[in-house]
Amino acid sequence: WGGLQASPELVIAFIPSESLVSSAMEADPGIMDYAFSKRVALASPVTLWSVLKTVAFSWQQDVLTDQAKNLFDLSKELYQRLSMLADRASKLRRAIDSTVTSYNEFASTLESRVLVTARKLNALDESKVIGAAEMVDASPKQLTAVELG
Incomplete structure (x- = not known):
């Protein structure tokens, strides 16, 4: 497991009966410590259920963390593009x-x-009248939002 980047810290050994785990603990009270020293967790049906629920919750949190990071990255990229715009x-x-x-x-x-x-030329030939050019009074609207300043 040490060669993998996201390797588990231990392996779960499922023992399919509570009485088997209890008997093993009576026969050798240090069996749990020995198993942990070898990076093995002994799990009865009840403890396996708890472990699996914990792992499932952990995976959900990991997915949420990845989604939050993606959301943050996209937000940062969008803000940069809005700034350029x-x-x-x-x-x-x-x-x-x-x-x-x-x-x-x-x-x-x-x-x-x-x-x-x-007009002076027009006085010589009044056949054409030239109209006046109109001024443009409008100007473009200033962007006032702080983000667009």
């Missing part, structure tokens, strides 16, 4: 802000400089 959302918001600012500067230049000259 928040960084990208922030970068996108700044790009949208920059685009809106550039468009508004364009519209302002169009109205204050280009259309002024175009």
Whole structure:
């Protein structure tokens, strides 16, 4: 057993009768200690039932521990990915802000400089009217959640 990573600390030797265990203990009171020194536990039907229930409970706890570790690992991975997504959302918001600012500067230049000259040309030929460019008043919403900051 020593070569296995998750080896048991002892082997259970099932003795199918309570009276056999009792007789063995009467004949040799040190038999239990000797068996334990050899990493063997003597089990009667009653004690085997208790041992099996304990082992089953232990396995259930081990499964729950593995599931909790998996849940923790997945939560950590999700948080890292959400953090990266928040960084990208922030970068996108700044790009949208920059685009809106550039468009508004364009519209302002169009109205204050280009259309002024175009209207002078229009006075020479009034067949076409150029409309005014509309300003964009909206800006992207800031992300305010602590996790997304």
